[in-house]
Amino acid sequence: xxxxxxxxxxxxxxxxxxxxxxxxxxxxxxxxxxxxxxxxxxxxxxxxxxxxxxxxxxxxxxxxxxxxxxxxxxxxxxxxxxxxxxxxxxxxxxxxxxxxxxxxxxxxxxxxxxxxxxxxxxxxxxxxxxxxxxxxxxxxxxxxxxxxxxxxxxxxxxxxxxxxxxxxxxxxxxxxxxxxxxxxxxxxxxxxxxxxxxxxxxxxxxxxxxxxxxxxxxxxxxxxxxxxxxxxxxxxxxxxxxxxxxxxxxxxxxxxxxxxxxxxxxxxxxxxxxxxxxxxxxxxxxxxxxxxxxxxxxxx
Amino acid sequence: xxxxxxxxxxxxxxxxxxxxxxxxxxxxxxxxxxxxxxxxxxxxxxxxxxxxxxxxxxxxxxxxxxxxxxxxxxxxxxxxxxxxxxxxxxxxxxxxxxxxxxxxxxxxxxxxxxxxxxxxxxxxxxxxxxxxxxxxxxxxxxxxxxxxxxxxxxxxxxxxxxxxxxxxxxxxxxxxxxxxxxxxxxxxxxxxxxxxxxxxxxxxxxxxxxxxxxxxxxxxxxxxxxxxxxxxxxxxxxxxxxxxxxxxxxxxxxxxxxxxxxxxxxxxxxxxxxxxxxxxxxxxxxxxxxxxxxxxxxx
Numbered sequence: 001x002x003x004x005x006x007x008x009x010x011x012x013x014x015x016x017x018x019x020x021x022x023x024x025x026x027x028x029x030x031x032x033x034x035x036x037x038x039x040x041x042x043x044x045x046x047x048x049x050x051x052x053x054x055x056x057x058x059x060x061x062x063x064x065x066x067x068x069x070x071x072x073x074x075x076x077x078x079x080x081x082x083x084x085x086x087x088x089x090x091x092x093x094x095x096x097x098x099x100x101x102x103x104x105x106x107x108x109x110x111x112x113x114x115x116x117x118x119x120x121x122x123x124x125x126x127x128x129x130x131x132x133x134x135x136x137x138x139x140x141x142x143x144x145x146x147x148x149x150x151x152x153x154x155x156x157x158x159x160x161x162x163x164x165x166x167x168x169x170x171x172x173x174x175x176x177x178x179x180x181x182x183x184x185x186x187x188x189x190x191x192x193x194x195x196x197x198x199x200x201x202x203x204x205x206x207x208x209x210x211x212x213x214x215x216x217x218x219x220x221x222x223x224x225x226x227x228x229x230x231x232x233x234x235x236x237x238x239x240x241x242x243x244x245x246x247x248x249x250x251x252x253x254x255x256x257x258x259x260x261x262x263x264x265x266x267x268x269x270x271x272x273x274x275x276x277x278x279x280x281x282x283x284x285x286x287x288x289x290x291x292x293x294x295x296x297x298x299x300x
Numbered sequence: 301x302x303x304x305x306x307x308x309x310x311x312x313x314x315x316x317x318x319x320x321x322x323x324x325x326x327x328x329x330x331x332x333x334x335x336x337x338x339x340x341x342x343x344x345x346x347x348x349x350x351x352x353x354x355x356x357x358x359x360x361x362x363x364x365x366x367x368x369x370x371x372x373x374x375x376x377x378x379x380x381x382x383x384x385x386x387x388x389x390x391x392x393x394x395x396x397x398x399x400x401x402x403x404x405x406x407x408x409x410x411x412x413x414x415x416x417x418x419x420x421x422x423x424x425x426x427x428x429x430x431x432x433x434x435x436x437x438x439x440x441x442x443x444x445x446x447x448x449x450x451x452x453x454x455x456x457x458x459x460x461x462x463x464x465x466x467x468x469x470x471x472x473x474x475x476x477x478x479x480x481x482x483x484x485x486x487x488x489x490x491x492x493x494x495x496x497x498x499x500x501x502x503x504x505x506x507x508x509x510x511x512x513x514x515x516x517x518x519x520x521x522x523x524x525x526x527x528x529x530x531x532x533x534x535x536x537x538x539x540x541x542x543x544x545x546x547x548x549x550x551x552x553x554x555x556x557x558x559x560x561x562x563x564x565x566x567x568x569x570x571x572x573x574x575x576x577x578x579x580x581x582x583x584x585x586x587x588x589x590x591x592x593x594x595x596x597x598x599x
Binding site for chain 2: 030077080081084085087088089091092093095096099102103218219220223226227230264267268270271274275
């Protein structure tokens, strides 16, 4: 059972990661820096609960705030570049963060052992949940509260004027600008929001895994972050969730019986999915069909 | 002062291999407006095939070189068919993610071939080092520089003196106009992939022979160095790729000497970020910005 709960937690955390890229993609920005913000969130939250001994909730929010602050800082220079150049600029940022944590050593004595990030050996002692006797069910619920909150917030944003502004910038920047939308403000806001969501995800990840090191936050993680919204489609936040369940639940876990050859089949299936459903697994048509099936949507 | 010159010379020597990797990215970008993230892994798998023969059958070094090149080209064609030909024309992004996924595939195959962490890589020429006044030059590095110069010269001739080069340049100017002129874009792109794989294989071989070892991290390393060098010079620009590669090599060599080994890679990322902020199009690539934006409108 705990295995499945672990998987459910992982799906929740990766959904947050995917949603952080989703917000940016609504404005037409593609960032491979989400792994960097995720790493900042993970390390900050770990340092706050382990070294400063804060409770989980303030640590988590502070970590997300730190991550969003860095996203805000990165947002301004990154605005100067677009498209594939933004992709490579954000790869550079995320690798920079990874190398920073690769070199970061901050050990403090705690009882008869030392705790804290230990450069190449990683950050081992993030044991808040264990030390406070949380059960696996409680941790899972805790993770999913944040997933649901973020999804609800994004879903609501999409239905408000703010969502329309985001999508307008994503569709056509020139047109958006000509109706008086401030591109800089919109893009930096999206970047900051993405950093905040990725920071929450990272903080939760560090505490459920109890151990992080720089190898967790490679470009592989960043690619997963953008693969979820691409695969799920940008029509709604549920697309990202569906894609995470498809990749993490069905592909990664379901193909475990293939052993070492899993990655090969995995790759082919993702490419096939992208080709067969170009606008995402959960596009407008699928949503329509589903709505009709549960009797919600009328005729279009 | 002597240190400074020595570092600069070392940087240029090693930077020449970065330039070859960058050429691989820049040609694909110039023709297709897409990024092939699997480029490093392609080279790595080719080199692994060569190393596999070397480890298990102790074949001659020339056979290793040949296997590396041929396998890299074959893998390159596989990547093109799967991630670029099969993915819709207007989905540059899906291509990039697909090529990353294929990277995972290639790495998996390479690790199946040779499961250990490092293998020694045979060097073609055992060249010592010699001194020129106060400076020390390594034979492998000179070989690398000469190889790079020859490759660049050959590429230049191919692009500007043959019908194929003309077709390639036509497509990169305007795919639609090229199609009206009866140029078979699919075939040109397939050949372009084979061509950059060949260039990449040579660069990969030169680097690995200088390092005298191969690890599964080589794919990641080569992709990053090539991408950074291309961005520094300007996307889609051939002279830019060469300049970017040399610049990256020199900056890394200085960072390593004056700041220490752990700052070598950091300096590359800082340099790239600074370049993108100050001069987003790279050193020689301002012109391409507008076109790239058009290509990316529909992701």
